[in-house]
Amino acid sequence: MTNANRTKRGLMEEPSCGLCINTEETTEHILRCCPQAIQVWESIMPGMLRANHKRSFVDWLDAGQAGCGGLARNEKGDWVAGFTHGIGSCSAESAEAWALLRGIQLAQTLGNVKACFESDSKRIVDAFS
């Protein structure tokens, strides 16, 4: 729930974003306008926000632009490396397949490692099992 909604329900007094003082924390702010959100989008799909800045928020959400990301951890669970990849317009299943491909490529760059891959798509997991 956003701070704007919390304020409307009497749960908070200030609707401000915790990161941007004096900016109301709406859903659009969290997903598209907050500088932190912009940094995440730019790392996943560089230029996507600039190319779509004139779209309404609803049209922007429906744009169908996909990205994926993943990470590698060691046997202790510590972060070793990660990746993000802008894909463009595709299905959720295709995004999962891209994530698996990029994960395999990341494992290859790490050298001789035992790798275990996880995915949200049973079909993708079954295809590679």
Ligand SMILES: [Zn+2]
């Ligand atoms: Zn913010």
